[in-house]
Amino acid sequence: MSTSSIIAIDAMGGDFGPEVTIPASLERLKDNANLSLIFVGDEKQISAHLKAQGQQNSERVKIQHATQKVEMDDSPAKVLRTKKDSSMRVAINLVRDGEADACVSAGNTGALMATARFVLKMIPGIDRPAIISTLPSVFGHTHVLDLGANVDSGAEHLFQFGVMGSELVKALDGIDNPTVGLLNIGEEDMKGNEQVKMAAQLFETSHLNYIGFVEGTALNAGSAKVDLIVTDGFVGNVALKSIEGAAKMIGVALKEAFNKNLLTKLVALVVMPVLANFKKRIDPRLYNGATFLGLRGTVVKSHGGADVVAFANAVKIAEVEITHNVTKKISERVQLVLSERES
Secondary structure, three states: OOOOEEEEEEOOOOOOOHHHHHHHHHHHHHHOOOEEEEEEEOHHHHHHHHHHOOOOOOOOEEEEEOOEOOOOOOOHHHHHHHOOOEHHHHHHHHHHOOOOOEEEEOOOHHHHHHHHHHHHOEOOOOOOOEEEEEEEEOOEEEEEEOOOOOOOOOHHHHHHHHHHHHHHHHHHHOOOOOEEEEEOOOOOOOOOOHHHHHHHHHHHOOOOEEEEEEOHHHHOOOOOOOOEEEOOHHHHHHHHHHHHHHHHHHHHHHHHHHOOOHHHHHHHHHHHHHHHHHHHHOOHHHHOOEEEEOEOOEEEEOOOOOOHHHHHHHHHHHHHHHHOOHHHHHHHHHHHHHHHHHO
8 A cells, every 4th residue: 555645754853853853754765755754843954964965955855944942851831832833843733734644753752742632632532642652572562552641541541542552553563453452460350450440341342352451471472462452651651661671781781791701702702693683673763653642643752862763663653654544544443432332
C-alpha cells in the first residue's frame, strides 16, 4: 500500500534540534518516494542545515518559520500560554489544518501532549490519550501502553487503550487480530486490584483478541507472545524506565568484565561478533517513536536524546500510521464499540 504523506517535523525539538532532526528526516525522504516534509522552526538555521545536506531546493521539502522553541524544562501550562508560535505548536497546527498528515517531535513530552490535546482534540468516545511504544522481546517485540500519559486510569480507560492500541498494532505489524494482554501481578483471575479486574470484564465481552492477565515478564520474555500489553501510565512508565535501567546496567557490567585484564580483553575479541548481533537486536534506537493515541491527528514522540538513526525510526512510524490511516480506523472502531454497547 503506497500513499503520499506529508509530515511536519518539529525541527527545533529534542536535545540536539536541527543537527539530528533534519538529517534523520532526510534519510526517510530517500527511502520513501511518496514522502514530503515540512521542517518547522527557525528558518535561517533550517536553511543552513538543508544546504549542508544538499536539499535546499528540493520540491519535497518546505520550511515553516516559527519564532519560538519549547525547552525541555518548560511546563505544559507555560507552553500553552506563552509559546503559541513555537516549532512544536506550529507543527501540530499544520496537522489540525490539514496541511500535514502527522507531526513528529523530540520535544518536551508533557508540553507535546498538552499542546496536541489542546489543538487536535480527542476522538469522540475516547476520554484520555495514551502513549504507546514498542519493546524488544524474545519473540521480536511487544507493544505497550500507556507509558505515562495518565498516572491514574480506570477500567474504562484501560479498555479504550486496548481498542486504540489494537488498531495501531494491526497497522505496524500487519496483524489482522493482535493478541491483547492486561498487565497484572499474576495470571490468575483472582489476582490484581479492582481496576484491572473490572477492565478484564470489559475485555472479555469485547471483540478484541484478549488472552487474559499477563505478568511483567511478558514485556520482554514471557512464556508466549503477546502483541499488545495494556496498563495504566504510572505502572507502564515505571516498567519502561526499569527496563531501560536494567539494560544500561548490563551494558556497563559487560564492559567492565571484558576490560578486567588481558585475558578478558582477548575473550572480548572472540565474542565481539556475538555481542554485536545482540546489541543490534536490542538497540533502543530501532524502537524509538511513541504514538499519542486518541487524538484527532497523528503525533509521534521521539526520545529527546535521539540520534539520527533513532529519530528516523520515529518518522518511519508516522509514515506507517498515515499509510494505514490509523487515526480514522481507531475512530471507526471506537464508534462501533459504542454502538454495540447501546444495542
